[in-house]
Amino acid sequence: MxxxxxxxxxxxxxxxxxxxxxxxxxxxxxxxxxxxxxxxxxxxxxxxxxxxAKKPQLVTGGESFSRFLQDHCPVVTETYYPTVWCWESRGQTLLRPFITSKPPVQYRNELIKTADGGQISLDWFDNDNSMRYMDASTRPTILLLPGLTGTSKESYILHMIHLSEELGYRCVVFNNRGVAGENLLTPRTYCCANTEDLETVIHHVHSLYPSAPFLAAGVSMGGMLLLNYLGKIGSKTPLMAAATFSVGWNTFACSESLEKPLNWLLFNYYLTTCLQSSVNKHRHMFVKQVDMDHVMKAKSIREFDKRFTSVMFGYRTIDDYYTDASPSRRLTSVGIPVLCLNSVDDVFSPSHAIPIETAKQNPNVALVLTSYGGHIGFLEGIWPRQSTYMDRVFKQFVQAMVEHGHELS
CATH class of the missing domain: 1.20.5 (Single alpha-helices involved in coiled-coils or other helix-helix interfaces)
Structure with missing residues (x-):
């Protein structure tokens, strides 16, 4: 800027x-x-x-995708000016939820059934007042995936919906099981390695609007889940493109970074208590599978995952789960255009774990790496209440893919 x-x-x-x-x-x-x-x-x-203030590093696996982004998504090549009084990683991460606004959004909730008898809560923003896409059957649809314990009420999700509304698009938020206030019908929650629920949601949404351009955007753990899905399914997806923000590329590296004393104090312990709270609400559902008293004594995300998540999804060890959960190992198999925004100072996803060389092997992948921005921060401007760099990347990318995506085929 x-x-x-x-x-x-x-x-x-x-x-x-x-x-x-x-x-x-x-x-x-x-x-x-x-x-x-x-x-x-x-x-x-x-x-x-x-x-x-520096330009982001743009890493692509193909020249055509690089030219496409420079022509239709210029924000990824422009200098990013972090907020002058708050550019440090932890500061950006901690302040964003308090500084940024929460645009009002009226959702329509839908509960869909899963093969195991469970249910998933979807929050729809239909945008029926769209003047650009008055026909609902062809109105572009953006599937949004929140972070670890996030829901459709997170400020970054609300901002994405507000920007999509300006473009005339429809949005649907995929709330992971048991976190959005709905009843848990089966003894199962969620993790970023198991993509069955996401596959169910994508199939459901596409079946409702098969003629509409269909994209997805995932934030933090939501982005990890999205990349793992894309890596497993390749090009056999109804999604035409996807974007991820502040993804943890290597779960081992993420855990190690978050267990450093200051990071544990500022982030790890708080997120652990959020995870414990989310499963404790449905405690009666899990007593036959896990030792819930032991789970509630976990002091870190790794301990929680070892005692609960890895057991819940049948992994032999926590290392087996963390290996399967790391999206970097599936990046070469992604079969649609994907833009991944990360900050190299993100303590949730340390820079040495960002798969730069792997991304260069896939012409469908573009990494946008800023020097500053923290985790889901990317604050810019003197008082960054209405918009962030992440918001601008999201808006320009989804618009570019909807309006010009045919140029990549």
């Missing part, structure tokens, strides 16, 4: 003029303090523009 760079330079110039013409007395009766403030401000602006 060149405008932000110009704003910073203008701010420094205006501050200098203010000090020269308006301020007669500085800190504690002298001009020394204000001179220091001016010097620091100019130095910080120079540091920010030279070291913080």
């Amino acid at each position: 060149q405008r932000l760079a110009m704003d910073l330079r203008m701010l420094s110039r205006e501050l200098s003029l203010y000090l020269e013409h308006q301020v007669r007395v500085g800190f504690f009766g002298s001009g020394v303090g204000l001179s220091l403030i001016l010097g620091f401000s100019v130095a910080y602006a120079c540091y920010y523009l030279s070291s913080i």
Whole structure:
């Protein structure tokens, strides 16, 4: 955003003029303090523009996909200007839920049955007022997958729906079993390695609107689930394209990073308690399968997965589950265009685990890697309430695929 760079330079110039013409007395009766403030401000602006604001790294497995993105999704090649007062990874991650707005969305809920007798809660935003796609049968549909314990109420999901509404699209949010307030009918929850529920949802949505362009976007664990599905099914999917944001590429590396003392304190323990709370609501369903008292004593996501998730889905060990859950191992099998946005400072997904070389082997894959942004952060602007860099990537990519996706075939 060149405008932000110009704003910073203008701010420094205006501050200098203010000090020269308006301020007669500085800190504690002298001009020394204000001179220091001016010097620091100019130095910080120079540091920010030279070291913080950078263009993302675009890694693609094919020249045609790279040209397509540069022509129709230019945001992935433009300089990303993180919020000047909050560009550090943990700060971006922690502040986004509190800073960004939550656009009002009226959902239509649908409960669909699964083969094992369970049910899945879908929240629809039909966008029946769409002026661009008045025919509901051909209105583009975006399937949204929230993160680990997220639902359709998350701010990043609401922003995606708001942007889709502007484009005239319809959205449907896939809430994992047992997290959106619906009853759990069978002793089964969810994990990012098992794609059966996602396959059920995709088949159901496509059967309702077979003539509509169909895309998907997954955030964090939702993105891991989406990539694992695409890696398993290849090109035999009704989805025409997909996007993922802040995906954990290697589950072992994610766990190791989140178990570092500060990261455990800020993120790991809190997420563990959220997982425990979500399964404790349905405690009576699991007592024959797992030791729920032992599960409730877990102090980390890894311990929770070892005591609950891996047992629930029949893995022999936690290592077996984490190996199967890592989407990097299936990336070469993805058969449709996929854009994956990650920040290299994301403590949930450390940079050394991002599969850059693997992505280069698949012409359908594009990685967009920013230097800053944290985990589902990507804050930009002085007060990043209405939009983030992630939002702009989402909007431009889905629009590009709906309107120009035929150019890739």
